[in-house]
Amino acid sequence: MRTSPWLVPLRAARRSGDPFRAVVCEGATAESAGLSTAGASDRLDTVDHSHPAPEGSRAGPLPELPEPVAVPEAVAEIAETASRGDGLATTIRIDVAPLRRSREFRLLFIGQGVSFFGTMVTYVALPYQAYRISHSSLIVGLLSLAELIPMLITAFVGGALADAVDRRRMVRMTEVAMCLVTGALVANSLLHRPQLWVLFVVAFAAAGIAGLQRPSLDAMVPRLIPAEELPAAAALSSLKSNLGMVSAPPVAGVLIVAVGLPLTYGVDVATFVVSLVVLAMMRAVPPPPQSEGLSLRAIADGLRYTRSRQDLIGSYLIDMNAMFFGIPTALFPQVASHLGGAAVLGVLYAAPSAGSLLVTLTSGWARRVRHHGRMVAIAAAVWGLGIVGFGFASTLPLAIAGLIVAGGADMVSGLCRTTMWNQSIPDSLRGRLAGIEMLSYSSGPTLGNVEAGLVESLAGLRASIVSGGVLCVVGTAVLAAVLPQFWNYDATEGARLRG
Numbered sequence: 001m002r003t004s005p006w007l008v009p010l011r012a013a014r015r016s017g018d019p020f021r022a023v024v025c026e027g028a029t030a031e032s033a034g035l036s037t038a039g040a041s042d043r044l045d046t047v048d049h050s051h052p053a054p055e056g057s058r059a060g061p062l063p064e065l066p067e068p069v070a071v072p073e074a075v076a077e078i079a080e081t082a083s084r085g086d087g088l089a090t091t092i093r094i095d096v097a098p099l100r101r102s103r104e105f106r107l108l109f110i111g112q113g114v115s116f117f118g119t120m121v122t123y124v125a126l127p128y129q130a131y132r133i134s135h136s137s138l139i140v141g142l143l144s145l146a147e148l149i150p151m152l153i154t155a156f157v158g159g160a161l162a163d164a165v166d167r168r169r170m171v172r173m174t175e176v177a178m179c180l181v182t183g184a185l186v187a188n189s190l191l192h193r194p195q196l197w198v199l200f201v202v203a204f205a206a207a208g209i210a211g212l213q214r215p216s217l218d219a220m221v222p223r224l225i226p227a228e229e230l231p232a233a234a235a236l237s238s239l240k241s242n243l244g245m246v247s248a249p250p251v252a253g254v255l256i257v258a259v260g261l262p263l264t265y266g267v268d269v270a271t272f273v274v275s276l277v278v279l280a281m282m283r284a285v286p287p288p289p290q291s292e293g294l295s296l297r298a299i300a301d302g303l304r305y306t307r308s309r310q311d312l313i314g315s316y317l318i319d320m321n322a323m324f325f326g327i328p329t330a331l332f333p334q335v336a337s338h339l340g341g342a343a344v345l346g347v348l349y350a351a352p353s354a355g356s357l358l359v360t361l362t363s364g365w366a367r368r369v370r371h372h373g374r375m376v377a378i379a380a381a382v383w384g385l386g387i388v389g390f391g392f393a394s395t396l397p398l399a400i401a402g403l404i405v406a407g408g409a410d411m412v413s414g415l416c417r418t419t420m421w422n423q424s425i426p427d428s429l430r431g432r433l434a435g436i437e438m439l440s441y442s443s444g445p446t447l448g449n450v451e452a453g454l455v456e457s458l459a460g461l462r463a464s465i466v467s468g469g470v471l472c473v474v475g476t477a478v479l480a481a482v483l484p485q486f487w488n489y490d491a492t493e494g495a496r497l498r499g
Helices: 071-082 088-092 097-101 103-134 137-162 167-189 196-223 227-258 261-281 296-307 310-326 329-339 342-361 363-367 372-392 396-424 427-459 461-482 491-498
Strands: none
Touching: 097 103, 097 227, 103 137, 103 167, 103 196, 103 227, 103 261, 103 329, 103 342, 137 167, 137 196, 137 296, 137 329, 137 427, 167 196, 167 261, 196 427, 227 261, 227 342, 227 396, 296 310, 296 427, 310 372, 310 396, 310 427, 310 461, 329 342, 329 396, 329 427, 329 461, 342 363, 342 396, 363 396, 372 396, 372 461, 396 427, 396 491, 427 461
16 A cells, blocks of 8 residues: 655655554543544444553543643653653553554554555665666656656545545555556566656656545544554554665665566565455445535635644645755665665665664654644754765765664654644544645655755755755754744644644
């Protein structure tokens, strides 16, 4: 099950990734996460309730949250919490309860894991082939740009469809379409002289299909598990995706060298078979009862709601700024050519995901965060600093270290952005807002790859990477200053907004 087109870095899957939008940074119960339990009966009857929630998890009124604290005090609060109870291990460990209790979530987790591995194989192979044909990082960046136009259109439609039709059926249909376009990559790579234009057509089609699919995937999980387990589901989804992003790129590099591009793309096609089998085993996921249906008015309602929320706008713009200036993905093939070739390319793609994986494995701390806007801004600045370090690195270990720092910071940002969205967006608008969110975390990398390739062609490789990291930090500071409602976002306010 794909969550985004190949050349848009699959950052949402790290939080989001993962790729499911769920509460991950605030509390362990529906109430403390800002989630209403009134619609719990609308979920699929697929959850095994033989393991009840911990005693007291729903008892009594919510405790009053403390006044906003400065970032150093928030860090001290987390450390103090870790010293109580069962200690640090309890504070940071991942909860696997959704895998034990929900058959549907377990199936989706397995299918997504296998499928996402294939996605990441193609994610490495496609830009590599484009660079091998053209010998131009700018062409690789333009390949990403080819994804932007269809995504701008289909993300809005996909969001409205996620609120209007069966979400499992939507994912199945788009999976079949993605299998066909991946087959076109296999066929093109078998030609004596593979055509560059085919890569652009495929990237264009894949982006459009992903725009239709992703909102339905984002909106599925809250229907499969109880609201109080959404934080655990988000962490597990991020873990699954980060494992794929760490393991698949090095394997892709080895496959490209050992068996060539046709079989490398063929691995991706094979994973679609697993994905479709798993989807066939799952039960239907119908739209919410209060669905408005698919219409231009429904899409416009989502846009109007977004414009009314400065904190949401801030969460989008901070990430877009970080990715537009700081994303170096289009330059990876060129960097790899200086550091060791195709095998090194896979390592470069995997390094940010390794940082994300480290954060995911210790994501229990995120439950203590209340001021998610501040954490997003700080993480975006750290991302920029990691990219600066990557740009100045003269050896492979230093380059990997910079990317690991950047990837970890991106995971922190993704976890907290996800929490803001799920804490505060009404369920009846969740699919449409998921489409807008997809544009925010996809358009930044897409345009950023073009920017990186263009600056490299004008000023050189190191100048492109380092300047992008610096501008990311500066832009983050400016946006945080001019968007006070984003900077001051608090979990209590988010729960009130969601209703």
